[in-house]
Amino acid sequence: xxxxxxxxxxxxxxxxxxxxxxxxxxxxxxxxxxxxxxxxxxxxxxxxxxxxxxxxxxxxxxxxxxxxxxxxxxxxxxxxxxxxxxxxxxxxxxxxx
Amino acid sequence: xxxxxxxxxxxxxxxxxxxxxxxxxxxxxxxxxxxxxxxxxxxxxxxxxxxxxxxxxxxxxxxxxxxxxxxxxxxxxxxxxxxxxxxxxxxxxxxxxxxxxxxxxxxxxxxxxxxxxxxxxxxxxxxxxxxxxxxxxxxxxxxxxxxxxxxxxxxxxxxxxxxxxxxxxxxxxxxxxxxxxxxxxxxxxxxxxxxxxxxxxxxxxxxxxxxxxxxxxxxxxxxxxxxxxxxxxxxxxxxxxxxxxxxxxxxxxxxxxxxxxxxxxxxxxxxxxxxxxxxxxxxxxxxxxxxxxxxxxxxxxxxxxxxxxxxxxxxxxxxxxxxxxxxxxxxxxxxxxxxxxxxxxxxxxxxxxxxxxxxxxxxxxxxxxxxxxxxxxxxxxxxxxxxxxxxxxxxxxxxxxxxxxxxxxxxxxxxxxxxxxxxxxxxxxxxxxxxxxxxxxxxxxxxxxxxxxxxxxxxxxxxxxxxxxxxxxxxxxxxxxxxxxxxxxxxxxxxxxxxxxxxxxxxxxxxxxxxxxxxxxxxxxxxxxxxxxxxxxxxxxxxxxxxxxxxxxxxxxxxxxxxxxxxxxxxxxxxxxxxxxxxxxxxxxxxxxxxxxxxxxxxxxxxxxxxxxxxxxxxxxxxxxxxxxxxxxxxxxxxxxxxxxxxxxxxxxxxxxxxxxxxxxxxxx
Numbered sequence: 001x002x003x004x005x006x007x008x009x010x011x012x013x014x015x016x017x018x019x020x021x022x023x024x025x026x027x028x029x030x031x032x033x034x035x036x037x038x039x040x041x042x043x044x045x046x047x048x049x050x051x052x053x054x055x056x057x058x059x060x061x062x063x064x065x066x067x068x069x070x071x072x073x074x075x076x077x078x079x080x081x082x083x084x085x086x087x088x089x090x091x092x093x094x095x096x097x
Numbered sequence: 098x099x100x101x102x103x104x105x106x107x108x109x110x111x112x113x114x115x116x117x118x119x120x121x122x123x124x125x126x127x128x129x130x131x132x133x134x135x136x137x138x139x140x141x142x143x144x145x146x147x148x149x150x151x152x153x154x155x156x157x158x159x160x161x162x163x164x165x166x167x168x169x170x171x172x173x174x175x176x177x178x179x180x181x182x183x184x185x186x187x188x189x190x191x192x193x194x195x196x197x198x199x200x201x202x203x204x205x206x207x208x209x210x211x212x213x214x215x216x217x218x219x220x221x222x223x224x225x226x227x228x229x230x231x232x233x234x235x236x237x238x239x240x241x242x243x244x245x246x247x248x249x250x251x252x253x254x255x256x257x258x259x260x261x262x263x264x265x266x267x268x269x270x271x272x273x274x275x276x277x278x279x280x281x282x283x284x285x286x287x288x289x290x291x292x293x294x295x296x297x298x299x300x301x302x303x304x305x306x307x308x309x310x311x312x313x314x315x316x317x318x319x320x321x322x323x324x325x326x327x328x329x330x331x332x333x334x335x336x337x338x339x340x341x342x343x344x345x346x347x348x349x350x351x352x353x354x355x356x357x358x359x360x361x362x363x364x365x366x367x368x369x370x371x372x373x374x375x376x377x378x379x380x381x382x383x384x385x386x387x388x389x390x391x392x393x394x395x396x397x398x399x400x401x402x403x404x405x406x407x408x409x410x411x412x413x414x415x416x417x418x419x420x421x422x423x424x425x426x427x428x429x430x431x432x433x434x435x436x437x438x439x440x441x442x443x444x445x446x447x448x449x450x451x452x453x454x455x456x457x458x459x460x461x462x463x464x465x466x467x468x469x470x471x472x473x474x475x476x477x478x479x480x481x482x483x484x485x486x487x488x489x490x491x492x493x494x495x496x497x498x499x500x501x502x503x504x505x506x507x508x509x510x511x512x513x514x515x516x517x518x519x520x521x522x523x524x525x526x527x528x529x530x531x532x533x534x535x536x537x538x539x540x541x542x543x544x545x546x547x548x549x550x551x552x553x554x555x556x557x558x559x560x561x562x563x564x565x566x567x568x569x570x571x572x573x574x575x576x577x578x579x580x581x582x583x584x585x586x587x588x589x590x591x592x593x594x595x596x597x598x599x600x601x602x603x604x605x606x607x608x609x610x611x612x613x614x615x616x617x618x619x620x621x622x623x624x625x626x627x628x629x630x631x632x633x634x635x636x637x638x639x640x641x642x643x644x645x646x647x648x649x650x651x652x653x654x655x656x657x658x659x660x661x662x663x664x665x666x667x668x669x670x671x672x673x674x675x676x677x678x679x680x681x682x683x684x685x686x687x688x689x690x691x692x693x694x695x696x697x698x699x700x701x702x703x704x705x706x707x708x709x710x711x712x713x714x715x716x717x718x719x720x721x722x723x724x725x726x727x728x729x730x731x732x733x734x735x736x737x738x739x740x741x742x743x744x745x746x747x748x749x750x751x752x753x754x755x756x757x758x759x760x761x762x763x764x765x766x
Contacts (some may be wrong), residue, residue: 001373001376002372002373004376005372005373005375005376005379006372008376008379008380008383009372009375009379011383011470011471012379012382012383012386015383015386015387015390015470016390017386017389017390018386021382023372023375031372032372056320056322056324059322059323059324059327060322060323060324063323063324063326063327063328064327068381069381069382069385071385078389080382080385080386080389082377082378082379082381082382082385083378084374084375084377084378085374086374087374087375087378088378089375089378089379089381089382091382091385091386093386093389093390095389095390095392
């Protein structure tokens with residue numbers, strides 16, 4: 001189980017255009033990252049809050065619904081956040097080469 | 098003797114004895130002086146008794162006694178005992194001249210002693226401590242009673258002198274204050290006493306506190322949203338259900354075991370790395386990343402409709418979408434393809450080798466269109482896979498036939514990579530490659546090379562003259578199925594008749610690669626073979642309805658799920674042919690090379706049940722996904738005003754029309 005997940009994360013990281021991946025826990029503390037510390041901390045803090053807000057919004061509208069993932073596309077790259085029960089997986093990709 | 102006095106007093110008769118004169122002179126000193134100055138003349142008062150000389154010379158004796166002159170001389174009292182008056186002999190002679198109730202107490206009495214003791218204490222304290230202002234009161238009071246007692250004949254006077262002397266000394270010291278004094282005896286003066294109040298000192302207060310360590314505190318904050326409430330309810334419901342289940346299923350002994358297992362589970366979980374919990378999220382993210390990379394492909398898949406089709410006269414194209422490949426299966430040919438009946442984006446690819454000489458391992462890969470870069474499930478086996486099928490009702494069961502004759506069933510729900518069921522020599526496995534297997538309801542029906550078909554469970558054996566290479570079950574008539582052989586014959590068989598065929602068709606000159614019933618029309622089926630032909634049959638007629646020559650060995654043929662007249666065929670020269678009989682009976686409406694290199698042979702083709710795409714597998718281990726252009730998916734045009742008729746009936750009717758045409762032609766010729 002563990003090896004599979006590790007492999008998946010490795011594949012994601014080595015995928016075309018991916019700039020960095022990180023795993024953040026429920027409190028917004030990064031557990032695992034491929035970027036440098038300051039960037040990681042910044043991303044973790046900000047995206048955690050945003051994800052919580054998005055999740056709250058979705059669930060307020062319909063409590064039986066839940067947030068699957070969050071995509072923020074900007075000029076330079078795209079930030080993808082997949083929330084889990086306890087963790088948050090963040091990937092930053094540059095879709096067009 | 099008051100009656101005698103006045104005359105004696107008034108008489109200034111010097112005739113009486115000298116004694117009388119002394120007495121008189123004693124009392125009348127003032128008059129005596131006057132008398133001496135004046136001449137002596139006797140004056141006789143008018144009421145003086147006239148006595149004779151003899152009477153005058155009479156001597157009266159007087160005796161001074163202690164008797165009370167006023168006391169009665171005879172007292173008589175009545176005695177009740179004797180009933181008479183009795184003389185009382187002794188008469189009280191006491192005369193009280195003056196009585197006053199005083200406040201003097203004898204020194205030796207109890208009260209006196211007490212007072213003396215107290216005095217001494219006070220005196221002692223005065224000596225040892227300093228004087229207080231109130232002390233002056235006492236001193237004053239003492240002085241006053243001292244004055245009042247001045248006439249008394251007690252010895253207390255000397256006592257009072259003592260403290261008085263001390264008090265005189267102490268008066269000078271009265272300025273000195275004392276913080277505390279023993280309780281002073283208040284001497285209240287009866288004559289001149291005034292109460293004077295004074296405030297006592299307030300004791301200074303001192304705080305005494307005790308502080309413990311503050312209990313550990315944490316901040317708790319939560320929001321009460323609608324969804325949080327909903328979550329709580331759901332949790333509660335789950336708990337209740339769990340307890341119900343536990344009560345139903347587990348016995349007391351089993352409960353203990355369960356608890357032990359639970360404990361182990363929890364401890365294990367805490368030890369294991371947290372990263373496993375990210376599995377789901379990681380999967381989603383991988384798909385997202387892929388979607389980004391292959392964004393245009395995804396968009397094409399969903400939305401692209403080749404506009405050029407309008408100009409192409411009834412011809413269509415196949416738009417290549419994704420290409421699925423895996424390093425591990427690189428040198429293995431695609432031997433089987435199957436779409437999952439439930440999840441329309443999931444398909445299974447079986448890898449093996451058609452080369453008789455080179456036989457190696459096999460692989461079963463399941464891909465999802467959402468993630469073209471990596472398969473969802475990977476299973477490897479020792480022997481090459483020749484065929485596979487997925488169960489309709491249980492879409493997680495995949496049955497696989499191997500080159501070595503084994504049949505294995507994989508359960509996708511279970512994480513381990515081993516098949517959950519495997520046929521072994523004991524359970525009657527085949528000794529030759531399993532060419533085709535199909536999951537019909539719960540039976541696994543395998544077709545192996547030689548000998549004949551075998552029903553996995555019932556053990557029916559059907560002996561054929563040659564070897565079976567392909568078979569297909571009828572969609573509606575459960576017991577009927579077709580078998581294609583290596584010699585090119587097709588047999589129609591029934592499950593209930595194990596020894597005889599229902600029908601035989603001389604189909605091809607070479608081995609029949611695939612047979613397939615039409616999904617709509619119950620009578621029509623199709624076959625393809627390495628003799629470059631594809632033939633369409635009506636099972637009641639011995640000769641084929643349509644024959645198509647494709648210039649190359651046909652690897653596979655498949656009916657389209659959306660129309661009864663559309664089918665696709667793949668050839669070993671890398672081309673894919675799509676036919677639509679309702680448009681063009683004699684030619685393919687699409688004829689397109691699909692794989693890059695020319696040496697690549699396409700081995701299988703499958704239509705997706707829902708989406709307008711087909712997957713094509715080649716012998717390099719690649720699977721290509723292609724989108725059918727609109728021309729290939731044409732539906733019969735609706736006339737204005739009429740409802741669009743859809744459904745099997747229409748399709749059947751469509752095909753029937755065609756067949757009838759053909760039959761007419763045939764009967765004519």
